[in-house]
Amino acid sequence: MMKIIICKNYEEMSQTAAEIVAKQINSNPHTVLGLATGSTPVGMYKNLVKMNKEGKVDFSNVVTFNLDEYVGLDKDHPCSYHRFMDENLFNHINIKRENVHLPNGVAPSLEEECKAYEKMIAQAGGINLQILGIGHNGHIGFNEPGTPFHSLTHVVELAQRTIEANSRFFNSPDEVPRKAISMGIKTIMQAQKILLLASGKDKAEIISKALHGPVTTDVPASVLQLHPNVTVILDEDAASALDR
Numbered sequence: 001m002m003k004i005i006i007c008k009n010y011e012e013m014s015q016t017a018a019e020i021v022a023k024q025i026n027s028n029p030h031t032v033l034g035l036a037t038g039s040t041p042v043g044m045y046k047n048l049v050k051m052n053k054e055g056k057v058d059f060s061n062v063v064t065f066n067l068d069e070y071v072g073l074d075k076d077h078p079c080s081y082h083r084f085m086d087e088n089l090f091n092h093i094n095i096k097r098e099n100v101h102l103p104n105g106v107a108p109s110l111e112e113e114c115k116a117y118e119k120m121i122a123q124a125g126g127i128n129l130q131i132l133g134i135g136h137n138g139h140i141g142f143n144e145p146g147t148p149f150h151s152l153t154h155v156v157e158l159a160q161r162t163i164e165a166n167s168r169f170f171n172s173p174d175e176v177p178r179k180a181i182s183m184g185i186k187t188i189m190q191a192q193k194i195l196l197l198a199s200g201k202d203k204a205e206i207i208s209k210a211l212h213g214p215v216t217t218d219v220p221a222s223v224l225q226l227h228p229n230v231t232v233i234l235d236e237d238a239a240s241a242l243d244r
């Protein structure tokens with residue numbers, strides 16, 4: 001079942017998303033969250049930081065697993081997703097460091113790291129609520145078009161378009177790593193609940209394809225149509241190509 005919430009703008013989308021996350025944590029303080037990077041969830045993280053400071057949500061027992069990390073960037077690299085998460089969320093909330101997980105992009109064996117990551121998620125009891133953004137080609141996490149739906153955490157080659165889109169966080173496109181470790185489509189689909197966020201006109205077309213087009217590996221996010229509990233939060237611009 002897919003529930004679609006259309007908000008006025010990015011601010012409202014971010015606030016709505018933060019409230020859903022807070023409600024989840026308030027109903028289960030030991031919630032296991034799946035988290036995403038990219039510009040889209042930044043506003044949601046800001047709202048969660050504020051709510052945490054105001055005592056409206058408590059992260060002290062929350063466990064998190066991020067979707068992905070670049071291969072070759074260690075956790076202190078300014079462009080790593082470790083750093084991104086620290087700066088946008090973890091440094092500002094009362095979460096315990098040992099409860100925070102991201103794939104290690106500089107692990108000696110990336111294959112082993114993928115297996116270990118998958119195992120840790122299972123040992124934590126699985127993900128209760130997974131946050132997702134969407135790439136312009138429909139990627140979720142770093143699962144590019146063509147990724148099999150049965151994929152678990154794996155090493156991925158980034159699509160040229162993804163490298164270009166993400167180059168805004170680096171000095172030049174040449175500095176963007178060509179590979180990443182990402183939860184697989186199956187890892188994502190195993191989450192109990194999923195929250196997909198998108199904002200802006202540039203996401204309108206892919207959102208329409210993902211939500212109402214055929215379910216196909218050509219559009220990785222279309223797999224979400226097969227998930228029993230997905231909430232999609234869009235701003236007016238991202239919703240502008242939907243038949244309504």
Ligand SMILES: N[C@@H]1[C@@H](O)[C@H](O)[C@@H](COP(=O)(O)O)O[C@@H]1O
Nearest residue numbers: 037038039040133134135141142
């Ligand atoms: N790996 C991340 C994805 O998890 C994210 O959803 C996507 C969209 O990013 P943005 O929200 O900046 O558009 O970018 C990256 O490639």
